[in-house]
């Protein structure tokens with residue numbers, strides 16, 4: 001396990017040596033981007049109002065405090081299940097040039113391919129740590145697509161050493177959750193065999 | 204007559220205020236048993252990545268307490284488990300008090316707006332709605348007290364529980380399979396280390412209710428039935444051995460524990476349900492006497 005700080009704009013070579021299971025922190029631009037934003041770009045063909053090239057997105061819907069005069073503050077923010085975006089992510093990476101996708105839980109084959117072909121990472125922020133995450137956001141620089149409501153808007157955040165982020169898919173398309181699943185299922189079968197012999201309570 | 208009504212109104216306000224503040228507390232501070240267990244799991248962990256996740260959790264809880272902000276952004280749908288004495292003076296008002304407390308706490312904390320009216324499909328924007336929060340009742344004879352459990356957790360863990368009714372031929376072996384299968388599919392993403400509630404009963408609804416009650420039992424407590432306690436231990440060791448670890452990214456342990464709650468069954472059915480409580484197990488217990496003096500059973504050294 002290695003620890004590294006990535007600063008946006010991120011280039012292909014910055015990610016070259018990063019592997020699944022590595023620990024990274026992110027400094028620079030992180031944009032919240034979830035279900036509807038993915039759908040709008042990929043299905044509806046509406047161009048995103050922010051340039052994501054070399055930047056990072058966060059599968060998350062924050063609680064934001066509106067201080068007036070276009071001044072906003074993140075109160076609480078945490079990742080949502082990334083798998084919901086699986087359907088769109090490969091094309092999303094290709095279209096936008098995004099380099100780091102932050103979320104919760106694993107993603108599938110599509111995203112693996114996207115990460116390999118376009119040199120991007122999927123990383124996990126440990127969920128349930130919403131106050132810590134909020135304190136790593138230095139400020140909200142811009143907000144777009146407010147018509148989607150607070151959770152779905154694109155909040156363009158400036159973050160400093162945002163993390164810990166655990167690499168779940170690397171630029172070779174290696175996928176830690178998929179690998180773990182095979183091992184977990186095998187162990188589960190072993191445990192079933194063991195336990196089921198000891199619970200014959202019905203005579 | 205007028206005076207009495209006035210008093211009742213004031214009492215209702217007082218109790219609403221206390222419960223609202225209690226909900227706020229529960230949103231940013233975990234109960235003692237959970238705090239202790241997480242510390243223990245963190246200390247025992249050997250996987251370096253998992254250790255970092257535990258450290259992150261500890262730092263987050265510290266920050267949440269200091270800033271009095273909800274520790275997880277998903278503040279769930281409030282669920283209450285009430286055991287009310289038949290002589291508790293506000294027994295008739297209690298449903299309303301519990302609902303209004305959620306509304307008040309939502310504005311003051313703030314909690315997330317998690318109440319969407321079904322079919323009309325709009326968010327009420329108040330975090331309360333038709334039948335929301337959920338309130339489950341029990342009446343206690345010859346008592347003037349009320350004991351209230353509050354539970355707050357999100358749409359990715361405890362709300363999507365699952366239940367089924369097995370045939371007796373499938374036996375408790377079937378129960379084991381049902382629980383283990385759920386762990387590697389759903390449990391993985393439900394923010395382990397989990398507290399797993401298993402309910403055994405006669406039908407889907409009794410099993411489901413038992414599995415939720417199981418999550419109200421303290422971490423580390425045991426079922427009083429010897430076989431059920433054995434099952435708790437076997438499942439706990441078995442799920443830990445699968446090695447999910449915190450956030451499903453592998454680790455020495457995957458659980459805070461397994462709690463089984465059971466009731467009798469029809470000879471031809473075994474109802475079984477699972478409720479996965481995530482690591483952010485925001486459970487609280489508060490007891491009121493007839494004069495609305497209260498005692499908090501789950502959190503130490505706190506003031507409302």
Ligand code: SF4
Pocket residue numbers: 078127128129275276277278356357358359360392393394481482483
């Ligand atoms: S499972 Fe629990 S800790 Fe994880 S995001 Fe949901 S409510 Fe928060």
